[in-house]
Amino acid sequence: MLEKKGNFWQELIQSFNPNFYCSIVQQSFGRTFRYIILLALFVAIALSVKPTVDFKIQMFGATRWAQGNLPQILSGITVITIEKGQVFCSAQQPFVKRLDIQKDKVTFIIDTTGQITSMDGYDLGLLLTKNKLILKSTESEGVAKIQEYDLSKVAYFKLQAGEKAKGEIVNIAFNKEKTYQLTYRKLAKLLKIFQWAAFPIILISLFSYYTFTRIAQLFIFSPLSLLVGKFTKSGINYPKILNIGAYALTPPTLLAVLFIIIKAGPPAFWLLYMFIYVFFLIAAILKCKKSLIIEGELTK
Numbered sequence: 001m002l003e004k005k006g007n008f009w010q011e012l013i014q015s016f017n018p019n020f021y022c023s024i025v026q027q028s029f030g031r032t033f034r035y036i037i038l039l040a041l042f043v044a045i046a047l048s049v050k051p052t053v054d055f056k057i058q059m060f061g062a063t064r065w066a067q068g069n070l071p072q073i074l075s076g077i078t079v080i081t082i083e084k085g086q087v088f089c090s091a092q093q094p095f096v097k098r099l100d101i102q103k104d105k106v107t108f109i110i111d112t113t114g115q116i117t118s119m120d121g122y123d124l125g126l127l128l129t130k131n132k133l134i135l136k137s138t139e140s141e142g143v144a145k146i147q148e149y150d151l152s153k154v155a156y157f158k159l160q161a162g163e164k165a166k167g168e169i170v171n172i173a174f175n176k177e178k179t180y181q182l183t184y185r186k187l188a189k190l191l192k193i194f195q196w197a198a199f200p201i202i203l204i205s206l207f208s209y210y211t212f213t214r215i216a217q218l219f220i221f222s223p224l225s226l227l228v229g230k231f232t233k234s235g236i237n238y239p240k241i242l243n244i245g246a247y248a249l250t251p252p253t254l255l256a257v258l259f260i261i262i263k264a265g266p267p268a269f270w271l272l273y274m275f276i277y278v279f280f281l282i283a284a285i286l287k288c289k290k291s292l293i294i295e296g297e298l299t300k
Contacts (some may be wrong), residue, residue: 008039011181012250016250018283021244025240025243036215039250040211041207041212043254052202084156085151094113104124107125109122110128112128112129113157131151135148158173162181171186173240211252214249221245222241226246228282241285248280252274252276253274
């Protein structure tokens with residue numbers, strides 16, 4: 001007799017047991033597809049938690065940073081205007097402001113006079129020239145990265161220091177008709193919205209990715225599954241092979257999730273992934289072959 005099929009959690013756990021595959025080998029592909037979707041959702045939830053927490057911590061740090069540093073950065077600057085790609089600034093230039101942000105020394109420079117034209121000699125920061133915005137950052141390997149942005153396509157932009165008495169940080173305008181006031185209260189509210197939106201955005205992105213990749217892997221690996229079926233002389237037909245292959249993806253997928261969470265794993269993990277998949281595939285096909293022979297339902 002075939003084993004009774006359980007709910008998703010039971011199937012998830014039982015996918016590590018080759019005997020379990022005898023209970024799903026003859027089920028409809030619709031049920032198998034439902035399992036793939038639930039597996040992708042489970043993986044997406046598991047992998048969404050840490051990035052969401054990290055993002056919220058970063059947003060909290062950004063709020064604290066803005067409250068402590070923006071007034072310092074904007075002090076000495078009354079107005080910055082970009083009109084038809086040309087920068088105008090009321091501050092005495094070159095305007096140079098250095099800040100210690102965490103362990104980094106970040107420099108903000110405004111110079112439309114042409115005295116400073118690059119970020120050479122500065123670790124991190126930005127330079128606003130007459131017609132360019134230059135950003136200097138450090139990549140994970142410690143290599144400096146320079147990015148230049150041509151401002152010629154900017155029709156109009158205006159940034160003005162806000163009034164402290166009103167709790168304003170800056171006033172921003174993208175045209176001459178409308179000005180937006182960014183206050184500390186609005187900034188905190190905006191960052192809170194970002195925090196709440198982070199989890200569903202990350203979850204949907206990961207869910208879409210893992211749904212697509214699991215289905216793609218199932219059909220990409222299906223020739224391998226058929227080859228294993230022929231090698232073992234199982235006589236199991238293609239629909240049954242697909243069912244087995246879908247559930248056999250579970251053990252290597254969960255191992256991959258674990259390695260992602262703990263940020264560890266072998267350098268050529270895909271080889272280990274394939275080995276685990278093939279191991280469960282062969283073990284399941286052999287078990288199903290024996291079961292189907294007993295049931296008298298093996299495809300001739």
